[in-house]
Amino acid sequence: MSRAYDVVVVGGGPAALISAVTARKYYPDKSIVLIRDVEKGVIPCGIPYVFKTLDSVDKDILPDKPLEANKIEKIIAKVVKVDRNIKEVILDNGEHEKYEKLILATGSLPVVLPIPGVDKKGIYTIKKDLEYLRMLREEVYKAKNIVIVGGGFIGAEFADEFSKIDGLNVSIVEVLPHILCQAFDNEFCTLAEERLKEKGVKIYANTKVVEFTGADTVEGVKLSTGEVLDADLVILSVGARPNTHLAEEAGLWIGRGGGIWVDEYMRTSDPNIFAVGDCAEKRCFFTRRHTPVMLASTATAEARIAGANLYALKVVRENKGTIANFSTYIDGLTLAAAGLTEKRARQEGYDIVVGMAKGVDRHPGSIPGAHNVTVKLIFSRYSGILLGGQVAGGESAGEIINIISLAIQKRALAVELETLQMATHPWLTPAPTIYPIVNAAMDAVSKMNQ
Amino acid sequence: MSRAYDVVVVGGGPAALISAVTARKYYPDKSIVLIRDVEKGVIPCGIPYVFKTLDSVDKDILPDKPLEANKIEKIIAKVVKVDRNIKEVILDNGEHEKYEKLILATGSLPVVLPIPGVDKKGIYTIKKDLEYLRMLREEVYKAKNIVIVGGGFIGAEFADEFSKIDGLNVSIVEVLPHILCQAFDNEFCTLAEERLKEKGVKIYANTKVVEFTGADTVEGVKLSTGEVLDADLVILSVGARPNTHLAEEAGLWIGRGGGIWVDEYMRTSDPNIFAVGDCAEKRCFFTRRHTPVMLASTATAEARIAGANLYALKVVRENKGTIANFSTYIDGLTLAAAGLTEKRARQEGYDIVVGMAKGVDRHPGSIPGAHNVTVKLIFSRYSGILLGGQVAGGESAGEIINIISLAIQKRALAVELETLQMATHPWLTPAPTIYPIVNAAMDAVSKMNQ
Numbered sequence: 079m080s081r082a083y084d085v086v087v088v089g090g091g092p093a094a095l096i097s098a099v100t101a102r103k104y105y106p107d108k109s110i111v112l113i114r115d116v117e118k119g120v121i122p123c124g125i126p127y128v129f130k131t132l133d134s135v136d137k138d139i140l141p142d143k144p145l146e147a148n149k150i151e152k153i154i155a156k157v158v159k160v161d162r163n164i165k166e167v168i169l170d171n172g173e174h175e176k177y178e179k180l181i182l183a184t185g186s187l188p189v190v191l192p193i194p195g196v197d198k199k200g201i202y203t204i205k206k207d208l209e210y211l212r213m214l215r216e217e218v219y220k221a222k223n224i225v226i227v228g229g230g231f232i233g234a235e236f237a238d239e240f241s242k243i244d245g246l247n248v249s250i251v252e253v254l255p256h257i258l259c260q261a262f263d264n265e266f267c268t269l270a271e272e273r274l275k276e277k278g279v280k281i282y283a284n285t286k287v288v289e290f291t292g293a294d295t296v297e298g299v300k301l302s303t304g305e306v307l308d309a310d311l312v313i314l315s316v317g318a319r320p321n322t323h324l325a326e327e328a329g330l331w332i333g334r335g336g337g338i339w340v341d342e343y344m345r346t347s348d349p350n351i352f353a354v355g356d357c358a359e360k361r362c363f364f365t366r367r368h369t370p371v372m373l374a375s376t377a378t379a380e381a382r383i384a385g386a387n388l389y390a391l392k393v394v395r396e397n398k399g400t401i402a403n404f405s406t407y408i409d410g411l412t413l414a415a416a417g418l419t420e421k422r423a424r425q426e427g428y429d430i431v432v433g434m435a436k437g438v439d440r441h442p443g444s445i446p447g448a449h450n451v452t453v454k455l456i457f458s459r460y461s462g463i464l465l466g467g468q469v470a471g472g473e474s475a476g477e478i479i480n481i482i483s484l485a486i487q488k489r490a491l492a493v494e495l496e497t498l499q500m501a502t503h504p505w506l507t508p509a510p511t512i513y514p515i516v517n518a519a520m521d522a523v524s525k526m527n528q
Numbered sequence: 529m530s531r532a533y534d535v536v537v538v539g540g541g542p543a544a545l546i547s548a549v550t551a552r553k554y555y556p557d558k559s560i561v562l563i564r565d566v567e568k569g570v571i572p573c574g575i576p577y578v579f580k581t582l583d584s585v586d587k588d589i590l591p592d593k594p595l596e597a598n599k600i601e602k603i604i605a606k607v608v609k610v611d612r613n614i615k616e617v618i619l620d621n622g623e624h625e626k627y628e629k630l631i632l633a634t635g636s637l638p639v640v641l642p643i644p645g646v647d648k649k650g651i652y653t654i655k656k657d658l659e660y661l662r663m664l665r666e667e668v669y670k671a672k673n674i675v676i677v678g679g680g681f682i683g684a685e686f687a688d689e690f691s692k693i694d695g696l697n698v699s700i701v702e703v704l705p706h707i708l709c710q711a712f713d714n715e716f717c718t719l720a721e722e723r724l725k726e727k728g729v730k731i732y733a734n735t736k737v738v739e740f741t742g743a744d745t746v747e748g749v750k751l752s753t754g755e756v757l758d759a760d761l762v763i764l765s766v767g768a769r770p771n772t773h774l775a776e777e778a779g780l781w782i783g784r785g786g787g788i789w790v791d792e793y794m795r796t797s798d799p800n801i802f803a804v805g806d807c808a809e810k811r812c813f814f815t816r817r818h819t820p821v822m823l824a825s826t827a828t829a830e831a832r833i834a835g836a837n838l839y840a841l842k843v844v845r846e847n848k849g850t851i852a853n854f855s856t857y858i859d860g861l862t863l864a865a866a867g868l869t870e871k872r873a874r875q876e877g878y879d880i881v882v883g884m885a886k887g888v889d890r891h892p893g894s895i896p897g898a899h900n901v902t903v904k905l906i907f908s909r910y911s912g913i914l915l916g917g918q919v920a921g922g923e924s925a926g927e928i929i930n931i932i933s934l935a936i937q938k939r940a941l942a943v944e945l946e947t948l949q950m951a952t953h954p955w956l957t958p959a960p961t962i963y964p965i966v967n968a969a970m971d972a973v974s975k976m977n978q
Contacts, residue, residue: 092961103974124892124954137894140961375952375960382947382970403951414951442574444587447923473897476956477927481934483950488938497832500933501853501864502825504574506926510825511542511590520832524553 082176083111085388086167087150088157088324089183090114091122091206093355093377095144097181100385102148108389111175112145113167115156120206122374126235128211129218130242135211160328162348179350179388182325182338183381186318186356186372191227195290201312204232221311223247225299227287228316229257231406234270236313238408241277249280249307251287251299261404263419263454266468273408282307318372320357333359335368342397344384352388354380363399363486364418364465365426371402403483405476410449414479417466417486420456429459433492433522439472441502441509451475453514455482455495457522462491467518474507481515492526495519532626533561535838536617538607538774539633540564541572541656543805543827545594547631550835552598558839561625562595563617565606570656572824576685578661579668580692585661610778612798629800629838632775632788633831636768636806636822641677645740651762654682671761673697675749677737678766679707681856684720686763688858691727699730699757701737701749711854712918713869713904719920723858732757768822770807783809785818792847794834802838804830813849813936814868814915815876821852853933855926860899864929867916867936870906879909883942883972889922891952891959901925903964905932905945907972912941917968924957931965942976945969 085108087098098112119140128135145152155169166176188203190196202214218224224240226233229252240248250257256267257274271281286302290312298306320337331339331347337359344352355377362369383397405414423430433455440448449472456466467482469475485495496519502510535558537548548562569590578585595602605619616626638653640646652664668674674690676683679702690698700707706717707724721731736752740762748756770787781789781797787809794802805827812819833847855864873880883905890898899922906916917932919925935945946969952960 092959096961100970103970121892121954121959123952123960124895127895127954131896132892132894138892144961373960375950375963378960378963378966379947379949382966386946397947401949403949405951405953405956407953407955412953412956414953414956416951442571442582442588444582445574445577446581473956474924474927476951476953477924477931480950480957481927481930484931484934484938484940484948487944487949488934488940490934490938494937496836497829497847498934499829499851499853499937500825500930501855501866501926502573503855503857503862503864503926504571504577505857506855506862506864506923507930509542509571510573510823510828511546511594513825513828516828516832520550520553 080166080174080176084108084178085110085181086175086177087112087181087183088167089185089355090116090119091183091185091355091377092140092374093381094183095119095140096378096381097183097354097385098150099144099148100382101388102150104386105389111151111153113153113155113157113169113175116207117154118208120208120211122206125204125206125211126232126239129215129239131239135208135215139208157324160324162328165350179352181384182351182353182357183355184321184324184357187321188314189317189319190314191316193287193290195292195296198290198292198296199294200296200310201290201314203314217311218243221246223308224311224313225307225309226250226313226315227299228252228314229281230260230315230317231258231404232315233313234258234274234408235406236315237274237279238277241274241279248278249282251282251285251301253286255284257281257283258413261402261415261419262413262468263421266413266470269411269470270408270413273411277409318356322357325353325357333368335359335370337368343387343391344380344397352384354384360400363401366399369400369402371400373404375403376400398487401483401486403479405479412469412471412473412475414475415466415468416479416483418456419466419468423456423465428465430465431457431459431522431525433457433518433520433525435512435514435517435521437508437512437514437517439474439508441504445504451478451508451514453478453518455515455518455522457492459526462493462526464490464492464495478515492519492523496523530616530624530626534558534628535560535631536625536627537562537631537633538617539635539805540566540569541633541635541805541827542590542824543831544633545569545590546828546831547633547804547835548600549594549598550832551838552600554836555839561601561603563603563605563607563619563625566657567604568658570658570661572656575654575656575661576682576689579665579689581689585658585665589658607774610774612778615800629802631834632801632803632807633805634771634774634807637771638764639767639769640764641766643737643740645742645746648740648742648746649744650746650760651740651764653764667761668693671696673758674761674763675757675759676700676763676765677749678702678764679731680710680765680767681708681854682765683763684708684724684858685856686765687724687729688727691724691729698728699732701732701735701751703736705734707731707733708863711852711865711869712863713871716863716918716920719861720858720863723861727859768806772807775803775807783818785809785820787818793837793841794830794847802834804834810850813851816849819850819852821850823854825853826850848937851933851936853929855929862919862921862923862925864925865916865918866929866933868906869916869918873906873915878915880915881907881909881972881975883907883968883970883975885962885964885967885971887958887962887964887967889924889958891954895954897922901958901964903928903968905965905968905972907942909976912943912976914940914942914945928965942969942973946973
């Protein structure tokens with residue numbers, strides 16, 4: 079059977095959902111279908127929390143209600159081919175669906191390193207698949223010794239969550255000097271490490287995995303130090319790569335970073351095909367080079383750009399480039415970053431000034447729930463433009479980073495942030511006298527004047 | 529005795545403190561003295577919480593540590609006169625202090641309405657004075673029936689705090705149709721009213737006080753409806769006016785709004801005298817007319833501008849005008865506003881479009897601590913510029929409003945906010961798929977296109 083739609087969206091994650099919903103808002107008369115190869119979508123950033131916090135994997139389902147509310151059809155099937163000549167997608171059930179405009183939101187695939195023994199039973203990557211996660215959850219509750227290979231966000235958050243399960247020994251092996259060290263400067267990474275260590279997590283930094291030992295099933299993880307860690311379950315969280323299979327087969331351009339090439343409006347090299355989310359190439363906001371950011375927040379921002387501009391560049395808008403905006407929460411400690419770290423800014427060749435401020439996120443500090451908060455801001459020395467920021471604090475740091483993120487996107491200057499007007503309240507924020515974004519900017523300005 | 533200082537700051541609140549500290553950062557070699565008429569300063573926004581939350585008034589002291597750390601001298605005395613001819617201030621202890629640059633941060637005085645019986649015992653305004661607050665705290669614990677006249681921030685927060693004290697009957701009398709209704713649109717005001725009513729607070733809106741009854745001491749509050757409320761303690765919180773006594777006596781210009789006239793750099797009509805905080809005239813960011821905003825966050829932003837520009841306009845900067853940025857927290861509900869409300873925007877003559885979004889401040893919503901969050905954004909229809917925003921939510925709304933506040937200050941457009949990049953995390957923020965600032969902007973854009 080072959081049906082004809084105006085808009086076909088391929089994918090099961092947030093980027094697919096938001097592309098379709100945005101397309102509906104901007105083009106109320108078009109027929110729209112979303113095709114995905116899983117019965118139910120998963121909220122990607124909630125995955126670490128299905129093991130204990132949420133009681134059940136089913137609490138982390140991406141709801142289909144927005145599809146129904148926006149009259150978007152849904153097909154559960156795998157797209158096996160895109161035929162650009164006749165503008166249709168071919169499904170694994172043999173059906174064909176015609177499109178006027180196609181949006182690829184095919185996501186990413188976990189990287190599997192070619193370490194000896196990596197194909198043994200008991201070694202898992204993290205897949206955005208409900209059935210798979212249900213199975214993994216059961217295995218976790220049977221395990222005693224879990225080794226997490228890779229200390230990025232997934233690794234750190236899984237370790238935090240696993241440490242809430244009684245009787246489980248949890249270790250992280252990280253090849254770089256610190257966990258989370260591609261997203262944060264070292265002084266922030268060590269805060270996360272301290273929290274995890276207090277919770278009993280063992281961290282092996284500056285360490286490679288050289289072999290997975292055991293017969294059919296993994297029994298140990300051999301490190302570059304010679305040490306062998308007991309393991310009955312291994313999580314491989316060493317990164318992900320864009321899932322570009324369909325696009326490559328269809329002859330679309332692939333970017334230098336390995337994602338599907340897209341222009342400022344998320345159009346691929348075929349003007350009727352858009353790509354959004356992890357599968358699409360990201361350009362760095364600062365350097366315009368490709369950047370390997372894979373986040374739902376980035377993906378949904380791209381999805382909104384694509385959805386609006388499917389049939390016409392209605393309102394002039396653009397993808398200004400990707401700012402890496404991260405936040406994580408480890409046992410009551412929030413760490414968050416936006417834009418360039420000090421480390422990365424220096425690597426890229428920026429002449430920078432760093433401003434720091436410490437404070438308390440309530441005022442006076444004796445208000446219940448008060449938590450220390452630290453803000454670090456990185457500015458271009460001569461232009462005074464904000465390039466990046468990092469926050470360590472309580473839960474409010476999860477939105478403080480979004481003030482910094484907006485300031486980066488709007489090219490705020492240190493002298494502007496230094497006299498920023500903000501709302502403050504004893505129960506909710508730091509005191510106006512020491513609001514840490516303001517104080518960090520002031521610290522930076524005083525260094526610029528030297 | 530007469531001493532000579534380079535910089536003399538007059539005041540005991542945050543504006544005085546931050547002026548002095550900023551002056552020290554920018555002018556490390558100048559001698560600086562802060563003169564105040566109270567032994568210890570009080571954190572103004574913490575005052576409502578000294579009655580129960582903080583156990584003691586002494587937990588709300590504005591610390592003098594920054595003075596010591598920045599080598600700022602301190603004199604406890606009342607300034608009775610400024611002599612501009614010989615550039616000195618005269619103290620109530622007879623001493624004279626010479627200045628090169630003088631900063632007036634003399635604050636505000638509570639308004640006392642000329643209601644019959646207003647001078648009876650048991651009727652109190654709120655003063656930023658430790659001794660006075662200690663006395664008032666004792667009186668509150670002796671009281672049974674407290675009537676709060678005026679339902680602005682002070683009135684609402686005092687009512688919330690008093691309702692935590694067992695056995696106390698608390699009422700608010702407000703002349704306008706809702707409490708908090710100069711800061712919020714009505715749908716937000718009613719959220720606060722519902723919370724307070726659930727806590728047993730009685731609210732008399734659209735109601736005037738016509739008389740305070742009783743002999744020497746207040747016994748009742750007679751309303752315009754004829755009803756008489758029992759009262760053994762009354763809080764008068766009907767506003768404040770700039771304390772301009774010293775400035776007027778010295779012949780400085782007074783603005784149309786009753787505050788000390790200041791230019792963009794917080795300089796008064798005398799180039800060697802600056803004024804900051806509640807005593808200084810505020811210009812509205814939007815209309816350039818005077819606006820009666822009296823907030824510590826506004827005051828400290830002004831203090832930073834004054835401190836930096838005392839001796840030279842070192843870095844070109846300006847007070848762009850005051851954005852009213854408020855937040856409050858009532859029994860677990862945060863209400864926050866920045867810029868113009870819908871009501872005020874229409875009154876001022878703006879042609880506006882309103883965007884609304886509702887969501888949950890964690891994702892999935894089953895994450896512990898999740899709270900509903902509502903965002904309302906007000907845009908100029910033709911220019912697309914953000915004019916104001918309001919948030920109702922959990923504690924994170926206290927920083928969400930600061931994203932909106934920065935967006936107003938940086939003249940963000942609806943189409944920019946619609947594709948905003950933000951950091952999101954299950955434990956910390958709404959989902960990226962329905963981030964409420966983005967969704968409210970999208971709602972507004974769809975109405976602009978109609």
